[in-house]
Amino acid sequence: MEEESLIIIGAGPAGLTAALYAARANLSPLVITGNELGGQIAITSEVENYPGFDSILGPELADKMKAQAEKFGARFEYSSVTEVDFAHGSPFVVRTYIAERRAKAVIVATGASAKRLGIPGEEEFIGRGVSYCATCDGFFFKGKEALVVGGGDSALQESLFLTKYAERVRVVHRRESLRAGEFLKACVNENPKIEFVWETVIEEIRGDGAVQEVRVKNVRTGKAESLRADGVFVFIGHFPNTQLFAGQLAMDENSFIVTDRLMQTSVEGVFAAGEAQDPIYRQAVSSAGQGCQAAISAERWLATKGGA
Template sequence: MSENVIIIGSGPAGLTAALYAARANLNPLLVSGNEFGGQIALTNEVENYPGFPDGITGPELTELMKQQAEKFGARFETDHVSKVNFQAHPFTLETENGAHYEAKSVIIATGASPRRLGVPGEMELTGRGVSYCATCDGFFFRGKEVAVIGGGDSALQEGLFLTRFATQVHIVHRRDELRAQPILQERARENSKINFVWNSVVEDIRGNGTVNALDLKNVRTGNKSELPVSGVFVYIGHYPNTDLFKGQLDMNEEGYLSVDERLHTKIPGVFAAGEAHDHIFKQAIVSAGFGCMAAMEVEKFLADLEHQGYAALQNGSR
């Protein structure tokens, strides 16, 4: 039996698509991936998602989204899609746990993953002082000094969160100005626990079992220095999780999927929603909006499929 629609990914895009598809009576199946909730579940402070005037944590927000979609009949599988075939219809999907699915339509909501620094020590010390998630690991750094690498919203937001635990948070940024929203910049500058290290990049993360220092280089002067810290949190951007679709779908050189204004990929019945294609806005509410759009387009696609058959839709898309 073919599923009407399989949604790949459980970030705001996937969860919203599941809600809309469920309310359209499509009985959607969502394959959540290894990180339920996606990137927003990595933060403790979501202050800009409408409807929560006092803010909400990322894990709470995504759990509520899941409950809302389940209430209308969405089904969830905790698994990771490892192979897809969009060359024949119905489409087929395989997962790491060995499941095989057939689907009449697919919404790709695989989002993005944090970029690594790519310096010596990073891989070996990940989980031993190197982290990409302050919400998950901040507590371990109570009474210690930590560094945050980056100058955007995430770096400042998570740096501010870390001041709850750490004695000092050094924000290491490769430039001398920040990209973050003014309100976050203001809060960070007013926080006595935050120290900015400008024009600097990390060359090495040092430690013996756990992190104890960063080797920094000033990109203006070339001067090298050591920053003793017990933890380093990396927020230098993301790359889209789209390797799985290489050779079957069009994407730009950074890997963001190509879609039209209705989120159709070049294969009729395959849609993309959220940061798998959106390289501009990168906000939870935007991804949620794309999830809604993709589910509405799926509904229309399935109605057309029933009346016209897949070959006619394929010909129509050429």
């Protein structure tokens, strides 16, 4: 079985930054990308808060990160990790759909995925009007009626993006105020295509082959009604992609991997970075920073204890 110095699981900002640092430290890291090369930032539109770029499209930022890591010798396997064995210490076993490998050290950077509403019609209409990515699907709603669920930064950012295509964007939010940055709030309030449906939850998505309407309920008055919608875009938060490591790495009550200041997990030689271990900051730049920390720690650990 092949033995790697360092395997990085995940290719979002955390994994790609870890790959850059590890490659520059001559570790020739192997990055296993999962099915979202670039991670969540690759499915967003304009990124205006990544230092050094006034504004850059998410997929372009992800491409640049990957190219930079590759330039210094990072290697990529376009597969997903299906199983790991961390119980017996280094070298660790990492299985993908393609191969089984051993690695002296591992960095877990599997990030997070969009939460679902869990209501009738949601699963049925995924790809037929229900979406978790405005950048990917907004184009299909030219001149149509889009409904966004959520009230945080992502919901507002994606609502603004949708106004490029949709005739009207209605934001359904269960509270009476937004939980988003002031700049985004101002942009949204100035946009004539965006309307708010406050203190309201969505209970069912209906249609005939594709989304046509949603049933909503006002949480204060209890009044239920139907709203016409061609697309329902859901931005209600994320959960960490850590199921794979259950029972192997210590996690908190919300399944975020527990790390110390060195990004070291409960297993010596296994490090974690980005949204898989960070319930607080959840930004491209903070995830990238944690990827850098994890790679430097892994390099030092390999040099002193891991036999690299």
